[in-house]
Amino acid sequence: MVNNQNSNMSILLRGLLAENPVFILVLGTCPTLATTTGVVGAFGMGLSATAVLICSNFVISLLRKVIPDTVRIPCYIVLIAGFVTIVQMFIHAFLPELYETLGVYLALITVNCIILGRAEMFANKNTPGKAVLDGIGMGLGFTLALLLMATIREVLGNGSFAGIAIPFMQDHTIGMFVKAPGGMLVFGVLIALVHKITHGKAPVKKDFSCAGCPSAAYCKTGSACASAGQNPEKAEV
Amino acid sequence: MFKTLVVILMSSILINNYVLSRFLGICPFLGVSKKLDQAVGMGIAVILVMLIATAVTWPIQYFLLVPFGIDYMQTIVFILVIAALVQLIETFMKKAIPSLHKGLGVYLPLITTNCAVLGVTINNITDGYNFLESMVSSLGCGLGFLLAMVLFSGLRSRIDDSNIPESFRGFATTLIAASFISLAFFGFAGVVDNLFA
Numbered sequence: 001m002v003n004n005q006n007s008n009m010s011i012l013l014r015g016l017l018a019e020n021p022v023f024i025l026v027l028g029t030c031p032t033l034a035t036t037t038g039v040v041g042a043f044g045m046g047l048s049a050t051a052v053l054i055c056s057n058f059v060i061s062l063l064r065k066v067i068p069d070t071v072r073i074p075c076y077i078v079l080i081a082g083f084v085t086i087v088q089m090f091i092h093a094f095l096p097e098l099y100e101t102l103g104v105y106l107a108l109i110t111v112n113c114i115i116l117g118r119a120e121m122f123a124n125k126n127t128p129g130k131a132v133l134d135g136i137g138m139g140l141g142f143t144l145a146l147l148l149m150a151t152i153r154e155v156l157g158n159g160s161f162a163g164i165a166i167p168f169m170q171d172h173t174i175g176m177f178v179k180a181p182g183g184m185l186v187f188g189v190l191i192a193l194v195h196k197i198t199h200g201k202a203p204v205k206k207d208f209s210c211a212g213c214p215s216a217a218y219c220k221t222g223s224a225c226a227s228a229g230q231n232p233e234k235a236e237v
Numbered sequence: 238m239f240k241t242l243v244v245i246l247m248s249s250i251l252i253n254n255y256v257l258s259r260f261l262g263i264c265p266f267l268g269v270s271k272k273l274d275q276a277v278g279m280g281i282a283v284i285l286v287m288l289i290a291t292a293v294t295w296p297i298q299y300f301l302l303v304p305f306g307i308d309y310m311q312t313i314v315f316i317l318v319i320a321a322l323v324q325l326i327e328t329f330m331k332k333a334i335p336s337l338h339k340g341l342g343v344y345l346p347l348i349t350t351n352c353a354v355l356g357v358t359i360n361n362i363t364d365g366y367n368f369l370e371s372m373v374s375s376l377g378c379g380l381g382f383l384l385a386m387v388l389f390s391g392l393r394s395r396i397d398d399s400n401i402p403e404s405f406r407g408f409a410t411t412l413i414a415a416s417f418i419s420l421a422f423f424g425f426a427g428v429v430d431n432l433f434a
Contacts, residue, residue, distance in 0.1 A: 030261060184415045189409070195404040
């Protein structure tokens with residue numbers, strides 16, 4: 001992604017729409033699909049990931065001149081895993097219900113492509129202040145996307161919003177939407193919708209590219225990677 | 238005993254399929270499923286890494302983390318072990334079995350950040366499986382991943398040939414197609430329990 005707008009405001013805001021991590025960059029699909037069966041869980045997931053993202057962006061940006069280039073990915077993973085553990089213990093202690101809802105997906109924030117992706121794409125090239133702003137913007141974009149997905153899925157599939165029953169909808173639920181297929185269907189349709197709305201304005205990402213791939217650093221495959229082979233023009237960071 | 242293992246195996250392949258019902262490992266599922274041979278290669282590499290990762294992380298959890306009371310370090314330790322392991326397997330394979338490395342090697346580095354591998358090791362612990370059950374469950378998850386990849390790569394080669402509305406092209410159609418496969422897998426729910434009840 002070419003970085004031609006460097007003002008702090010645009011760093012903060014572009015995570016919300018223009019470079020929304022979920023709908024445009026298509027990173028972090030696993031939690032997007034798994035934790036959006038209810039609004040409460042989605043909100044919890046979004047905020048946890050945001051907290052980890054801000055902390056990891058900040059620290060990685062501070063250490064960007066210290067960490068040797070060749071071992072940077074393992075270093076990032078350890079840092080991120082540390083922050084995830086802190087958030088995990090915090091939620092376990094203060095919000096045990098949320099801890100139950102999120103389950104294994106909380107630990108899996110470690111391998112969330114958004115966090116490693118932002119470390120690789122942004123934090124290790126920018127100052128700590130900008131990295132924090134980027135973390136906030138991306139985190140909020142992620143949270144908003146999760147909330148949008150969760151609202152659609154919970155209202156249609158469960159007839160409620162954040163656990164509060166909606167009179168008519170509650171008697172006419174479509175169970176599929178809170179199950180696995182509904183998640184993918186809603187996500188697919190929303191991405192198509194975002195493509196439609198932003199058509200020609202935002203950098204529409206049609207498929208995976210090496211730029212968003214957290215393994216890009218190790219990856220010596222180049223064109224052997226199915227996605228990069230198809231989209232050579234997007235394989236630049 | 239044997240029955241438990243079969244139930245664990247079948248349910249982790251069909252019902253709790255990691256990709257289609259638990260959403261773990263979606264990234265490689267959508268990224269590397271364009272061609273059949275790549276899908277198979279990735280699937281086999283994932284099975285291999287899952288089995289070895291479980292064989293290493295299970296003893297670490299029960300002989301190292303729990304006795305010393307540091308099981309809150311689980312996430313950090315597991316991800317480090319998996320990352321190191323993948324590198325090790327790749328290096329070993331390159332040296333010892335170059336022909337296999339040629340086929341699978343390119344997929345190995347991509348697996349480090351595959352949440353299915355971390356997910357399966359953590360799930361084996363939270364589900365309270367013993368060592369044998371953990372290994373069987375990992376094998377099942379890996380096979381389920383392979384099955385989903387193979388099925389999906391067939392579907393995708395058809396999608397590539399069809400005329401899709403502009404805004405649905407690319408990722409959107411892929412997800413919707415995945416949704417239908419996932420719907421089909423719903424048919425298996427209940428089958429396994431009744432089959433061996």
